[in-house]
Amino acid sequence: MEVKVGIQHINRELVVDTDETAAQVIDAYKSALEADGLITLTDSKGGTTLVRAATIAYLDLGKEQTRRVGFGDI
Incomplete structure (x- = not known):
């Protein structure tokens, strides 16, 4: 899933x-806001991104999709 953070x-x-699922991202954001802390997002390659929750203007949660097989979208 693609998450855009403004x-x-x-x-x-x-x-x-x-x-991560949309529900997991939302829960992580809510927890970070309540604690006035950082939201931690782990990408699909294992990298970690930390953003201070209080500075987030919006989260755009993309469509959850399964893995693609082959060279085109089926």
């Missing part, structure tokens, strides 16, 4: 391709 006062958005 950060306050920054013109570009941060894009993370993660294996």
Whole structure:
């Protein structure tokens, strides 16, 4: 799933391709907001992205999809 993170006062958005579900991302964001801490997103290649939850303007949660097989979309 592709997660786009809009950060306050920054013109570009941060894009993370993660294996987490939308519900997991939402729960992580809510927990980070309550604790005034960082949201941690792990991408599909094992990299980690940390963003201070209070600076997030929006989260755009892309469509959850299964793995693609072959050279085209089926």
